[in-house]
Amino acid sequence: MATIEQHTRKGPALKTGRGRKRKWGTQLARSWQLYVLLAPTLLYFLIFKYYPMYGLQIAFRDYLPGLGIWGSEWVGWHHFVRFFQSYQFWEIMENTLVLSIYELAVGFPLPIVLALMLNMLISHKYKRFIQTVVYAPHFISVVVMVGILFVFLSPSSGLINHFIVLFGGSPINFMASPEWFKTLYVFSGVWQGTGFAAIIYLAALAGVDPSLHEAAVMDGASKFKRVLHIDIPAILPVSVIMLILALGNLMNMGFEKALLMQTPLNKESSNIIATYVYEVGIQQAQYSFGTAVGLFNSIINLILLVTVNQIARRVSDNSLW
Structure with missing residues (x-):
């Protein structure tokens, strides 16, 4: 009796499993073109994103290139403890957090404001001209942009210092002053990226039904009230997603820009985690550390991304997952 019951129990399970395989095979046969299009993207992530994670074990070993990853001695949490006990730990963490929060506080709302302003322009010709002007800095490379900063802010020949001297002030060596580094970093990024970042919000505003604005105008609503009650609710879901992504990437500052702007005189303010990893990992060949x-x-x-996503999910209906 037991064997009969076992067979009767296994029968539906086997049929279900076979049915799922057949169904999956049928879907694959019908949509194989889509899977072929998806294959390069999957291969890219597997090869360049997931496969390199194999090397993360270097962080727990005393890695020597001659011995390889598996041949190097396992030291556990030694390098993490060494970093936490380093005299530079709090300075690096403070610089990274202050610069990240400063950039987020200034750089996140400005694209939204710019998109709302551009959306309210009536003249399409003037609107296209303004968009071209504010998008253009995005296509300047970081190296060129930092070079422009050094030229314009030069204490001897810079245009900014010429104006300061003209109004009776003394020249300021901006790029050598620790107190100026964060402001220059953030506002140069605002100049370069605000216009291009506004495209996402302009795309969301383009989906707003024009009849809503027409009805609001008929009811006597001002432009400010139309922005407040029509445009802002329309871009709110996009804004929440962008905020989650920004907070999840809070500690990842632009390495190239920080390194190019870094000088021996402003290093106490410009030394962030990204530049510190480059210094000890590449220049000093301390690969494991x-x-x-x-x-x-x-x-x-990762912790910030998951936490902020959960908070957004509970507070609103918008989240990454």
């Missing part, structure tokens, strides 16, 4: 610091930074970003 540099990997440990980078892994710590990535874990903090």
